[in-house]
Amino acid sequence: MRKISRLSRFNIASLALGLAFLYLPILILVIYSFNASRLVTVWGGWSLRWYHELFNDRAMIEAAWMSLRVAVSSATIATLLGTLAAVALSRGERFRGRTLFSGMLYAPLVMPEVIAGLSLLLLFVALNAERGFWTVTIAHTTLTMCFVAVVVQSRLSSLDRSLEEAAMDLGCDPLRAFVAVTLPLIAPSIVAGWMLAFTLSLDDLVIASFTTGPGSATLPIRIYSEVRLGVKPEINAICTLVIALIAMVIVIASLASKLSSSQGESAAPL
Amino acid sequence: MTDELPRTGAAKDAVGETQSAAGEPLLRIEGIAKTFGTFRAVDGVSLDIKAGEFFALLGPSGCGKTTLLRMLAGFEAPDEGRILLGGKDIAQALPHERPINMMFQNYALFPHLSVHDNIAFGLKRAGMARTDIATRVAEMVALVKLDGLEKRKPDQLSGGQRQRVALARALARRPRLLLLDEPLAALDKKLRESTQGELMELQRRLGMTFIIVTHDQEEAMTMASRIGVMRDGKLAQVASPRELYEAPRSRWIAEFVGDVNLFDGEFKLRDGHHLVIATQGAGTLMVAEPREPVGEGRLSVAIRPEKVKLSRRGPVGEIGHAAAINRLEGVIADICYLGGTTTYKVKLGAGGTVQAAVANSARLEADSYSLDQHVVAWFTPDDCVVLPS
Numbered sequence: 001m002r003k004i005s006r007l008s009r010f011n012i013a014s015l016a017l018g019l020a021f022l023y024l025p026i027l028i029l030v031i032y033s034f035n036a037s038r039l040v041t042v043w044g045g046w047s048l049r050w051y052h053e054l055f056n057d058r059a060m061i062e063a064a065w066m067s068l069r070v071a072v073s074s075a076t077i078a079t080l081l082g083t084l085a086a087v088a089l090s091r092g093e094r095f096r097g098r099t100l101f102s103g104m105l106y107a108p109l110v111m112p113e114v115i116a117g118l119s120l121l122l123l124f125v126a127l128n129a130e131r132g133f134w135t136v137t138i139a140h141t142t143l144t145m146c147f148v149a150v151v152v153q154s155r156l157s158s159l160d161r162s163l164e165e166a167a168m169d170l171g172c173d174p175l176r177a178f179v180a181v182t183l184p185l186i187a188p189s190i191v192a193g194w195m196l197a198f199t200l201s202l203d204d205l206v207i208a209s210f211t212t213g214p215g216s217a218t219l220p221i222r223i224y225s226e227v228r229l230g231v232k233p234e235i236n237a238i239c240t241l242v243i244a245l246i247a248m249v250i251v252i253a254s255l256a257s258k259l260s261s262s263q264g265e266s267a268a269p270l
Numbered sequence: 271m272t273d274e275l276p277r278t279g280a281a282k283d284a285v286g287e288t289q290s291a292a293g294e295p296l297l298r299i300e301g302i303a304k305t306f307g308t309f310r311a312v313d314g315v316s317l318d319i320k321a322g323e324f325f326a327l328l329g330p331s332g333c334g335k336t337t338l339l340r341m342l343a344g345f346e347a348p349d350e351g352r353i354l355l356g357g358k359d360i361a362q363a364l365p366h367e368r369p370i371n372m373m374f375q376n377y378a379l380f381p382h383l384s385v386h387d388n389i390a391f392g393l394k395r396a397g398m399a400r401t402d403i404a405t406r407v408a409e410m411v412a413l414v415k416l417d418g419l420e421k422r423k424p425d426q427l428s429g430g431q432r433q434r435v436a437l438a439r440a441l442a443r444r445p446r447l448l449l450l451d452e453p454l455a456a457l458d459k460k461l462r463e464s465t466q467g468e469l470m471e472l473q474r475r476l477g478m479t480f481i482i483v484t485h486d487q488e489e490a491m492t493m494a495s496r497i498g499v500m501r502d503g504k505l506a507q508v509a510s511p512r513e514l515y516e517a518p519r520s521r522w523i524a525e526f527v528g529d530v531n532l533f534d535g536e537f538k539l540r541d542g543h544h545l546v547i548a549t550q551g552a553g554t555l556m557v558a559e560p561r562e563p564v565g566e567g568r569l570s571v572a573i574r575p576e577k578v579k580l581s582r583r584g585p586v587g588e589i590g591h592a593a594a595i596n597r598l599e600g601v602i603a604d605i606c607y608l609g610g611t612t613t614y615k616v617k618l619g620a621g622g623t624v625q626a627a628v629a630n631s632a633r634l635e636a637d638s639y640s641l642d643q644h645v646v647a648w649f650t651p652d653d654c655v656v657l658p659s
Binding site: 160162163165166167168169170171172173174176180181184185 | 343344345364365366370371372374375376378379380381382391392395396439440443
C-alpha cells in the first residue's frame with residue numbers, strides 16, 4: 001500500500017506544474033489585490049487601499065449587488081423549474097412528446113451563449129419589456145435550469161423506484177410518498193443544482209450583456225467595461241472577493257454532499 | 271415433506287382481524303388479467319386464499335407471478351377481474367388504501383431513516399399515538415431480533431439484518447395479508463435456509479396470511495402450505511407441495527418442480543389397474559391408472575429419479591416376483607456424486623436414458639456402481655405418473 005501511495009518525483013513535478021498552471025494566475029491576482037502601488041505590475045507593499053476604494057466605488061458595489069440578486073433569484077427559480085422538469089421526465093407517465101421535451105430541456109447546454117443571448121434580446125425587444133433585473137433573471141433562469149434538471153434527474157434515475165412504492169404501501173398517497181421519501185433523498189442534488197445555477201449566473205457575461213439594460217449592469221459586465229479602459233488594482237480586489245464567495249459555495253456544496261454520502265446511498269452525484 | 275403440519279391451526283392466536291368468517295376465503299381473486307402493451311402478463315387468474323395460509327406463487331421469471339403480487343399490493347391495476355379481500359373488492363384501490371403490506375425484493379428500506387424510523391414509518395402514517403408507536407416498534411424489533419440496532423441506518427446493516435428490518439416494517443402495521451416478493455433471494459444459502467425456518471415460525475406464531483413469490487421451488491416447497499405454479503400468466507396447478515411433486519398435472523410442471531425422467535409414448539392397453547404404454551426410449555412401461563383419466567393416444571410417463579432403483583441383477587425378494595414391475599436394462603453412462611445422493615445416468619438398451627438418484631446411506635462404497643457397468647433400473651407402476659403429452 002505504501003509503495004502505491006508514495007509519489008514519484010515525476011508525479012510531484014507534474015502535479016506542481018498542473019496546479020501552478022491552474023492556480024498561479026489566480027494567486028497572483030489575489031496577491032496584487034493587496035498591492036499598495038497604483039500600477040498593477042509593480043509591487044509596492046501590502047495594503048488594503050484597493051478594497052477601501054472598492055467600497056467607495058458606488059457603481060461597482062451596485063453591480064455586485066445586482067449580480068448577487070440576479071444569481072440568487074434566477075438560481076432559485078431555475079432550481080424549482082429544473083427539479084419539476086426532472087421529476088416529470090423520470091417519474092411521470094410516458095407522455096406524448098417526452099423525448100422532444102427532454103431534448104428541448106437540454107438544448108441550452110449546448111447552445112452557444114451568443115445565440116441564446118441574442119434570441120432573448122430579440123424576444124424582450126419584441127415584447128417591449130423594460131430591460132434590467134427581471135430580463136437578466138429570466139435569461140439566466142433559462143440558461144441554468146437545464147443544469148439543475150441534469151443534476152436532479154441523474155439522482156432521481158439512480159434512486160430505486162420501489163422506495164416510493166414502499167412508502168405508498170405503508171400508507172402514503174403518491175404526493176406524500178414523494179415528500180416523505182423522494183424529496184429528502186434528492187435534496188443534496190437539489191442543493192448542488194442551486195449552487196451550480198448560482199455560480200453560472202454569477203459569472204455569466206455574454207447573456208447578461210445582451211439582456212440587461214442601461215443602469216443595471218451586472219458585475220462581470222462592469223468589470224469587463226472597466227478593464228477595457230485599463231486594469232485598475234480595484235478590479236483585483238473585487239475579483240478576489242468573488243473568488244472567496246465562490247470558494248465558499250464550493251466548500252459548502254462539498255460538505256453537503258459529504259454529509260449526505262455519510263447517509264449511505266443518498267450521496268449526490270456532484 | 272412437511273405439508274401435513276397443521277399450520278392454519280395457529281390462526282387462533284391471530285392478531286387484529288386476520289381471521290375471517292369460517293369457510294369464507296380471506297382473499298378471493300376472480301379472473302384477473304393484466305396486459306402490458308401486447309404482452310398478457312397475467313391471463314385470467316382465479317385463486318382463493320384462506321386466512322392463516324402460507325401460500326407460494328412459484329414460476330420461472332416472466333411468468334406473471336410478480337405482476338400478480340403487484341396487483342394485490344395495488345401497484346398495478348388489473349384490466350379485468352376482481353380482487354376480494356374479506357368480501358370487499360379492492361382491485362382498483364390505491365396501495366395506501368389496502369390493509370395489505372409488502373416486503374420488497376430489494377427490501378426498499380428508506381436510506382435516510384434509521385431502523386426505528388423505517389419500522390415506525392407506516393405507523394406514523396396510520397396516525398398512531400406516539401407512545402403506541404414506540405411500543406409497537408419495540409415489539410417488532412424484538413420479534414425480528416434486531417435489538418440494539420434501532421439507531422443504525424440501513425447501510426450500516428448486513429444483508430440479513432436489512433431483510434429483518436424490511437420484514438418488521440411490513441409487519442408493523444399488522445396487515446391482513448403480507449406479500450413477500452422473493453424475500454430471500456439476496457441472502458446466501460446458509461442464511462436463506464435459517465431465514466426460511468424463521469419466516470415459517472413467525473407466520474405460524476402471528477397466524478398471519480403470507481403470500482410469497484419465488485422462482486426457487488425448494489424454497490416454495492419448504493415454506494408454503496400451498497403452492498400455485500404459474501406459467502405464461504396462468505395458474506398451471508395449485509396444490510400442496512407433496513401433491514405438486516408426486517402428482518404434477520402436466521409434463522411442464524413435472525419438469526419444473528424437481529428432476530424427472532420423462533418418456534413419451536403411446537397408450538397400448540389397459541391391464542387391470544395398470545395402463546401399458548409403449549415408450550420410445552424405455553420400451554413398454556406399466557403405470558398405475560391415474561385418478562383423473564388421461565385419455566388414450568399419446569401419453570408421457572414421468573418418474574422421479576429417487577424412485578428409480580438400481581441393482582446388478584434386478585429386484586430381489588418378493589417384489590422381484592411381482593409381474594407388474596418395470597425392468598430396464600442398461601449401462602451406467604454418467605455418475606454424479608452429490609454428497610447425500612449419487613445420480614447415475616443409465617443408458618438403456620431401448621435407446622433412452624434414465625436417471626436414478628441413489629441415497630449414499632453407507633459411507634463405504636460398497637453399493638456404488640462404476641461407469642459402463644451393466645445394471646437393471648427398476649420401479650413399480652405406482653411410482654410412475656402418466657401425463658398427457
